[in-house]
Amino acid sequence: MNRFLLAILICAMPGFALGQGNKEAEKIVGHVFKPKTVEATKERINSLKLPDGFDIEVFADQLGKPRMMAVTQDGKVYVTRRAGDVYLLSDDNKDGKAEVKKKVLQLDKVHGLDIKDDWLYMVTVNEVYRARINKNGDLGKPEKIMSDLPDGGQHANRTLAFGPEGKLYISIGSTCNACDETREESATLVVADPKDWSREVYAKGLRNTIGFDWEPNTRDLYGMDHGIDWLGDEQQKEELNKLVKGGNYGWPYIYGEGHHNPADEPPHNMTYEEYAKKVTNPVKTYTAHSSPLDMLFYTGEQFPEEYRNDAIVTFHGSWNREKAVGYKVIRINFKDGKPAEATDLVTGFLVNNDKEQFGRVTGLAMLPDGSLLISDDANGVIYRLSYSGS
Template identity: 55%
Template sequence: MKKIHPTLRTGLKLLIFSLSMLMLVAGCDDDDSFWDAMIPETDKEETTTQVEGYVFYPAVQPATEANVAQLRVPAGFTINKFAEGVGKPRILVVNSNGNVYTSDREAGVVVMLTDANGDGIAEDKKTVATLKQVHGLTIYNGKMYMVTVNEVYEAAMNADGTLGQPKMLIDDLPDGGQHPNRTIAFGPDKKMYITVGSTCNSCVEPNPELATILRAEEDGSNRKIFAKGLRNTIGFGWHPETSELWGMDHGIDWLGDDEQKEEVNQIKQNAHYGWPFIHGEGKYNPGTRPTGDTTYQQYLQKTTLPSLTYQAHSAPMSMAFYTGSMFPGEYKNDAFVAMRGSWNRSSPVGYRIVRMHFENGKPVRFDDFVTGFIVNNNRAHFGRLVGVAMHKDGSLLFSDDTNGVIYRVAYK
């Protein structure tokens, strides 16, 4: 037998080792011990990872008739502009009379839209409240509740849909930062729920109320942290049959094109959802390490993992359960979510309305519902979507704060 040259022998050993490692990696799940070992459990050892990050904002086009005409909805549905020239509409709510309200955080106003003849197009718009950086809206017990960065207000609703003088209920919510867009709703328990996003992409927050959902009494008193470890949960709501609370949390940026996925969480009292140390299906975030002697594994053990995930960087905004009678029966108790659209990705995702299917009270999958806002071969868009609400007639309304349009989707 011929002897193998030492250099060749060393090369073969390296090749065999590399192939063995490749086979090992291919056979491992993300949560296997092999991957866990790549990130040390304490700061006694260095942490290193390589991530490719992108910034890509598609160019902006106007919401022309030609652009709107090529929007895609499922068979049997139609879409039209319910209102335009509405500034930068964000959150949408509808009262029992069919008046539609939207917040414009940049202008600091709440606008009422009226479709008196019921043709699916608003004929009148009127400013009904002026509050600096107003964003979240909800209607409860005949009153409008509005939340800014630091404050919560209530206002009586007049017979004509206008609002009385806002009364401040809370004035000390945490300061904003990267995520100042508070949202608000009342649950089946008659309590007030307020979302408070993180001030950063990934960090240890100094204020425990940041990256949480808070709960308070109807008058704003007795405020407590309901759930935490939520980076930025703007869209949330209670399933109409089970009364379970569900929300969509924004994933961490700068982890690559396909990380972190957006999360669908069943939000329970006193639960921790992992941010900033644990994300997705139990993955470690190498960008922010646990402080002190707490390890990643200990955080993972106390983290409530998502029930479902969605394409990273899609930026989920408002979420609304469908309880109307206009759409086909299979839509009942499913949820619609506005995916605002990516910026931290090499090619755009989101920019659409999606339907979240629920089976036996649990989310099981997503389907596209309204698409087509990305045009010019993925290089431009004419809508970044924010608010979602069901109109009194059962149609679906959603807002675009890029071109100041509110759209209406109806079933023939």
């Protein structure tokens, strides 16, 4: 097991004590601890903890490092892999397991994807492509529709999704943990018009909002943003933001409920207090370093009625705190279109007193029957979460 302690001494800065206003030098202690990956055996999978009435099974395995997924109306599943390709999975006999499993496209550093009008849209670090979906699930020749997204740096995993009004939204993570970016589109969510694929910054100050989706009733856009590393085990917490056009969500200068990041001073000689007035705080926060990966609002009819229009989020899991957190799927209950309490949906991937793990959950997708697919890029598994009520 690889574990070591990293102590960081932050020099004195006016108004700083993790955002609370202490002018004395502040010592921040960080840790690196990566739970060892162990096999996803049948016994371990059977030990996963679920709400009553839910079942989980392997939909597909031996997939290397599967990440993001998209599903057609007839149930064909497209999944991107770290190997730089797109796989097609299909459960033709409807037994809850994919009989078809084949590579349909090779595309370097492909990550996020979405489906619209029989086209599969895919994003790499710098480009956006689309390919026609054939009746048998194979893809036509990919067509490049954008080629000038900013370089990735530390956060190169782009995601994309079409909004309710038909425009294409693309999440572009920051190039660093915390720094002054040199490209306007870095650390933002951009939106592109399908008429000519011209784009503009929709929201900024977002360190790495991989998972985002629209609340089905209000059509408000929400996204899960990754917190800054090396501010300690309990800071910065992961953020659920309500994303609005023109919004500034603080990174890298302001985080959480107005806390100041001591390593980066606001631009144009602004004070932290002045910059904080320009920032929209998160609507909810969650345990620091949980690493949110994907988020979707559940709109199916298989799960109990109280799950309808709730947000489902994967927490990929920590590597930089003393005690491992994340490694699970949660449900955020939305009441009257607004986020309320969060509860665990799938847990138990951490084993052996949290020193080992057999699943780092990543992508989410809903099948036509209302069951939920959950990808794991540690053991190459895609799980199917279903509800029988028994």
